[in-house]
Amino acid sequence: MDYDVIISGGGPVGLMLACELRLHDVRVAVLERLTDIDQTVKAGSVNTPTAEAFYRRGLLPVLEEAQAETMKAFQAFMAQRGGAAPAGQPKMSAFAGHFAGLWLLTDLVDESDPDFADRGPAARLSGIRQQDIERVLGERAAELGADVLRGVELTGFEPSADGVVVRAGEREFRCGWLVGCDGGRSTVRRLAGFDFPGTPPQITGHQAVVTMEGDEGLGTGWTHTATGTYANGPTPGRILTVEFDGPPEDRTTPVTAEELQASLRAVSGVDVTVTGVKTATRFTDNARQATTYRLGRVLLAGDAAHVHSPFGGQGLNLGIG
Ligand SMILES: Cc1cc2nc3c(=O)[nH]c(=O)nc-3n(C[C@H](O)[C@H](O)[C@H](O)COP(=O)(O)OP(=O)(O)OC[C@H]3O[C@@H](n4cnc5c(N)ncnc54)[C@H](O)[C@@H]3O)c2cc1C
Structure with missing residues (x-):
């Protein structure tokens, strides 16, 4: 075996999984088809359970640094726009988050409510770009000993009773388990034959x-x-x-x-x-979920296993969880 586990896809979920597996001494490689982190704007914030997951792994300080840079850009933009809020909407400074585009205002958050109080240091992290999360998790996965192979696209695989042969073009890797973290249009999901029912x-x-x-x-x-x-x-x-x-x-x-x-x-x-x-x-609001997350030695996680509207900011958060 070259690896115990091969993860197809070095997005936030694949990289987080690689870090978690390395903490258990599992030999792991991440195959990521892109050579660099995708700069397309996607998730721009994390919820408290995700921030807590990063806190438990000691990642809060480095993510807070990245958040501070993002906040500077926000403030510069707001200053340039004169802090103007659209008619009928509160100022951005009162913004504590949103669900499906419905604003939660800071003055409605009752800090004496046990659900909001005592969130600990994780409460400091929210406005963090997906690209910064991917950079930090990629660096951490490599530090922990995962092989993060960029510019390597999974093109096929053959599972057997005791392992999986994974193909990336001309290259072949032997591993015990394959995890598809390769996004909403997952190649692993398609080739393994997972059902992915839902609404168009x-x-x-x-x-x-x-x-x-x-x-x-x-x-x-x-x-x-x-x-x-x-x-x-x-x-x-x-x-x-x-x-x-x-x-x-x-x-x-x-x-x-x-x-x-x-x-x-x-x-x-x-x-x-x-x-x-x-x-x-x-x-879109395409909403689908795999009927099982495991077929033999092939598993799915993140968007490969479930997709839905980005409103409410759940995709990355759900995958990390
Ligand atoms: C416009 C928009 C806004 C969003 N806003 C939010 C938000 O506010 N909050 C939130 O929580 N979520 C948000 N999301 C969702 C979030 O971006 C996704 O849920 C998250 O990226 C899923 O992570 P993932 O690692 O499962 O998959 P992905 O991020 O899609 O990563 C999959 C990776 O696999 C790679 N890959 C694909 N095929 C192969 C292959 N064959 N071989 C090797 N590598 C492969 C891809 O290059 C990619 O890097 C948003 C999404 C969009 C589109």
């Missing part, structure tokens, strides 16, 4: 970092309109739109400036021009 998408969402002109009329933070919901900020150029009248026509082609501009104009009613796209993604 009904909405079209976009999240991007862009350069734009004519954006002075956009609200800051989350704005609900008759044609959808959009968010502007809390870092320069970050936009999010949600249209509730059907799924995207095409979920595979790259997102263009024209597509983002059309969506932003349709939802905000503001004549914005998107002049450049740094990163962009489409998302």
